[in-house]
Amino acid sequence: MHNLMEHIRGGISRSIEQAIRTLVIAGELPGDVVGVLSDAPAPLEVPKDPKHGEFASPIAMAIAKRAGKPPREVASFIVRELMASGERTYVEAAEIAGPGFINFRLSRQWVSDSVALILSGGAKYGHCDFGRGERVMVEFVSANPVGPLNVVNARAAAVGDTLVRLLKAAGYDAASEFYVNDAGRQVEMLAESVYARYMELIGREYPFPEDGYRGEYVRDIAAVATEDPGIAARLLTMNADEARGFFREYALRHILDWQKRSLAQYEVHFDRWFSERELRATGAVEMMISEMEEAGHTYREEGALWFRSSEFGDDKDRVLVKSDGLYTYVAPDLAYHKDKLSRGFAKLIDILGPDHHGYEGRMQAGLKSFGYPDGTLEVLLLQLVTLMREGQPVKMSKRAGEFITMDDLLDEVPKDAARYFFIMRNTSSHLDFDLDLARAQSMDNPVWYIQYAHARCCSIFRQAEAAGISGGAWAQADLTLLAEPGELDLVRKMAAFPDEVLSAAIERAPSRIAKYGLDVASVFHSFYNECRVISDDTALTVARLALVDAAKTVIANALNIMGIAAPERM
Structure with missing residues (x-):
């Protein structure tokens, strides 16, 4: 059993239903109240105030009208029957x-079994097999390979990596992928820009492209090339086109x-880096277009090949091949999504930036045209990030062609803080990233606050060892x-962890x-302040040490899902 609270919830719900059926048989409630139970289990809620107990049911109010009695009277019947014959474990x-x-x-x-379940579950506590057998591909970051990663990429990396960890914790066979857009004009412009800077650095005249990449990183890449005599020798044998191809x-x-x-520093690792250029080289794009043409899902107009995407839910038709014979991004992107599904993934999740509104409709239409069901693709759109320092927005551009990079951010803010701050808001919300707070080593910093709770657990164990209390x-x-009360509040919160993990995975x-x-x-901090863990009462000390061990486990597991370290000392 991985989720004791869900087990208890189910038992209470079934007991309520049985109590109502018994009351109907006894003639104390009319038969038609049973119809309320036909659509869903007897409802249970978690009260906001723990003083009201662990669960609350509004069932008496739901059936009172059919019963023709006041809700409190109906409730009294149900409580009497529950206490007489219901599940009382x-x-x-x-x-x-x-x-x-x-x-x-x-x-x-319940308290005893909850703590025991956490301790026996260890690093797997909170995990479940809900998604067992379902393969899910999460594609995220997928930044154009024409410059360093930026702050929005950093948010995507934190969200995507945490989501993959969540899905795995919920039992899904989840994989991560970075789609490398290494084909098309932008890459050619990068080559032209680096070549122009190289020629400039060796004292040769060469026009810098009007739409070229002017960031200092372009000059840095070219400068590295000038330090390699082998490159200079090779370039002597090349014409301009060959030189651009080399660069x-x-x-x-x-x-x-x-x-x-940059991503490794952030502790984000992908199962695969997938090249668009390699996809094109296999002929996958041409084969996909041929398949669409044969199915009658395309038409030609003004020299371009159009996809009838509006017939599959898109707001308008989309060009696949322009009149000059070049693909729009829709064609290779559709081929890429088709390739993912051909590898056995049943669900695709794309995490994209705020400039991708409308993208989902195009991809969904394409997948529908191939016969894939609704819901095969999910798109999470991340909103923009504003860096804040001393309460004021930080300019994201440093100078012409330059912007604040992910590396710049990680030079200023610890990796753990960056990851936490990027995931602490809903993906659809604009994020104000407080640089001062993220750097602070104080209880005001949320990630420091969580990590300190884990370190405090470890400190308690060191104190116990010093007092002669062994680890077992x-x-x-x-x-x-x-x-x-502080102990019970902590058990309640820890017992909710499996539900939180599953809900977070399902809701992405x-x-x-x-x-x-x-x-x-x-x-936990409240419990620590209210309840002395190590005292002269040996039995209570040992029980509270078990509770602290359970808290350490839950906090570490939550931090691990977020890709954040669980320090033993701070």
């Missing part, structure tokens, strides 16, 4: 509250290596001794784990 009491809610308080057995490969290699180093002493702890919402990590750290 974990339920200590059922109480009527407000207009007719039934509040459930759980027994100390295309040379610049691409340098920039891709740079992007990979709490294996036989009497966990029913955990009854203080890494921000849920960021919030959960902050919440569980807050509850």
